Amino acid sequence: MSADARRYFDLPSPFAMKRGGALTGARLAYETWGRLDADRANAILILTGLSPSAHAAANDEDPSPGWWEDMLGPGKYIDTDRWFVICVNTLGSCKGSTGPASIDPASGSPYRLDFPALTLEDAASAAFALVRGLGIDRLACLLGNSMGGMTALAYLVRHPGSVHSHISISTAPQAQPFAIAIRSLQREAIRLDPNWNEGSYDEERYPEAGMSIARKLGVITYRSAMEWVGRFARIRLESDQREDEPFGVEFQIESYLAGHARRFVRSFDPNCYLYLSRASDWFDLAEYGGSVREGLARIAVERALVIGVETDILFPLTQQQEIADGLQAAGAEVELVALDSPQGHDAFLVDIPRFGAAIAAFLGRM
Template sequence: MREFIPPATRFIDLPAGFAMKRGGALYGARIAYETFGRLNAARDNIILILTGLSPDAHAASHADDPTPGWWEVMLGPGKPIDTDRWHVICVNSLGSCKGSTGPASIDPDTGEPYRLEFPELSVEDIADAAAFTVRALGFERLACVIGTSLGGMSALALLARHPDLARSHINISGAVHALPFSIAVRSLQREAIRVDPQWNQGRYDAENYPRRGMLTARKLGMMTYRSAQEWDSRFGRARLSPDRRTDEEQFGLEFEVEGYLDFHAHRFLHRFDPNSYLYLSHCMDQFDLGDSCGGTADEALSRLRLEKALVIGVQTDILFPLRQQRKIAEGLSASDADVQFLSLESPEGHDAFLVDINRFGPPVAKFLSVDW
């Protein structure tokens, strides 16, 4: 079991007995976060970023940690999320292994990692922990909450459960619930980890680690994060050169696309905990904004109290298809919010918000540049 915590990470202690939606409570738990930019005198320039499944709180470089962050292209001085104007808080999700308490963290009752004794995780728990963090930092009102992927789900849960916390919202490649295809893919990812003998009901260590299961799970994920259009244009049927073949076994890696998946899967091995992967992916499948709010998703969205919102989706996204972002925009439009919906043509699929700055940057910058 291992946590992967960036060096500039800060922490907020959650209250003792932090109640989890599906039962159980956490004691001695914490949330990891980083901040970017300066707080203004009026204390009204605060943006909260909620992340996808795997990112840490280090969204961008800053003086305390100059290494590039996971959203370096979007966040910083003069960038679309301009830290010359905004004070940005990025939190690492509860249940992760990047600083916030999760299955890889030490259970204070036993002195051992929680492993599968960690309570069942929900998106609502992630949202509540993020809201507590904001308030513990002394803020009662956010200018904007930005959520990407799983963070888009978490942001909607936060807005529904803490209706006065944010004035506006940017939802990027999010959803009110998972669709069958996405559930099926994540189910296969979890199965790949669980059937690896080294997983051992979550009781693995550095020497006995579910390496093959994690590699397979990550490769399945990578296939859904990008699009077939990108695979075609980027790799075609190009084959690996002999010096790049990692094995000579029959049916081993042969094509460039296989090499790409293998390279990124091996990188992920050393950056994420398998049990945390199981917990976070499962909570995505379980989430339903309508059920969470005791009605339909449309009813829940129409009750959110926002001044304005920007909802962005990508036409080539197969993991969170564009119709899911359109549903969010239509639901929010039934409230009093000024809602803008953008359908982008990026070939990069679900991961486009991480890499296609030319398409994502301008609308985010424009939304945040208007005087409020």
Template sequence: MGPATNYYVHRHTFGLYRGGRLSSLQLGWESWGTLNAERSNAVLLFTGLSPGAHAASSERDPDPGWWEDMIGPGKPIDTDRYFVLCVNSLGSCKGSTGPASINPETGRPWRLRFPELTIDDVARAARLVVDHLGIDHLAAVVGPSMGGLTALAWIKHFPNSTDRLALISTACSATPFAIAIRSLQREAIVTDRNFREGHYTEDDWPEVGMRIARKLGMISYRSASEWQDRFGRRHQDYFPATQFGMRFEVESYLESHARKFVGSFDPCCYLYLSRAMDLFDACDTDHGLRALFKRSFTGKALVLGVESDLLFPLWQQQDLAAALEAEEADVAFQALPSAKGHDAFLVDFDQFGPPIATWLE
């Protein structure tokens, strides 16, 4: 957590969607721009699984954020016009209460004793910060990747609470392919000999499991065509070659990303949020996606995706746009030409920036 992170502490019992309870909770959040006198210019941004609330740099924290090129003065989400709020997800380990937090009843980390977490809980917890800031109605809700699931949960629980809704590289539920990838990631973590049913320590971190989980993630985040152009069959000289691996540049790419990830994200937090993504299904909510939109959203929608996305394939964004259009919402859908795969929304700003700017104008 950087110096720009603010913390809201909810000192009352928070009931979770599947029946668990937290006696209190903390939420980390950051903001950019100025909330106007009417408190009507707020844009709520939800994150993917692993990012924190630091979506962009600020005077308090000049380090680049995970959506640096998208948020700021004159940028697609223009902070000269909008007050942008990003809340770290409940269940994360970057400022908000989650499995890595201390259980007040035991004085030790929650780990696997944390109550079952859902995407609905992530959305409902974010509402606590929105209420804390005195915001009754949002100018926009923006949800990329897991954040799109959270945005759908938001309108489900808080109908017609926003004028605009952006669903980016996301879906109403996970495909079997996405579930399979995440199940393997979770299996890699829980079968690591250092996991010990969640009783790992800082000195005995389940590093191997986390490295493999991250590599599986990176494989699903990008596209085969990008890797063909980027790496080909070039050999690597960054890491010592091993008998059955580390010969090719693509292997060293995965290894370097895995090493950066280990230690930066708590394994149990990863497990809980990953499972929450698999369990979420807005398509079955309120007898179907169309019914959800009919009941909960009447504003201006934007749906974006790329053809090379393996994790949230383009047909899922097409389904979202079709459901919105069927309920006569004002919806703009674009299939963007990018080879960057699911990560395109994080790196291909020339493609994603213009439609987002147009949608907010």
């Protein structure tokens, strides 16, 4: 990505963390699209899942396709001719924002495991500071998907009155046992790789095997069994494509997962992965009032769109219903959209026409 497209916001220093400790000289990476109007009332903030950067779509500084390229831009579902869109790289990441891979100014070395315990509330407060730093008192819309949806709920509950409307996509008001179990296995795979070395790895001794297994586990849960059957069935690789070793890769699905992991393992820092994964497990709106319902009752938005997917096993539709019911009980005008996309949790990244249509219709009524 072009360095010119990525902007940086210096967080207040020290930046206090929810579970103790503070960051000095921390910053957030972000990108923007469109123009902020004179009233500063047309801003949309996008909070992302665990691994994406702030480069959600092409812009003037960086024409390369972003991770949500077909969703936002001039004349697209999120129309940047109308909206000023901000996408932030989450605190704790390795895509420009301060995280465990960043240099600790106190030591001159990477933080690694000396980085303070990270919560999604910390990520939310950092994003809130960015929005205020841009001179925006109230967002027109806060949009969060996956982990970013949980961060958005934290933003809303901790900063009441700062958002007019909310779009919640395939997320959760609290981490559930299945999601925690999967993330726990992903972290274990990384930590058990000898090259992880208690977080002190380098490019030559890098926990590639652990990261590969973690990514494969993730990809399996991001899609649905229905899609795996439709795409791969039981098709075997040609004999010359198989690994010449006992129990080696034999089926196309195995080859697909291996290729997916290869593309990921060196593109995301393992310690950042561990911190953000655990932050997702810790998130629980029930901390705000004693139950999820009470936590949602503290969120004051005028309108909300909640989108979920019937085949999502990581953030099931029941959790989207829980969010919609809670926001409605709190006084918001809420629309719940349940899609039957076969792509499971990843549908919001690939089933753009259906997600986009719901989002465009919601924004069009603002």
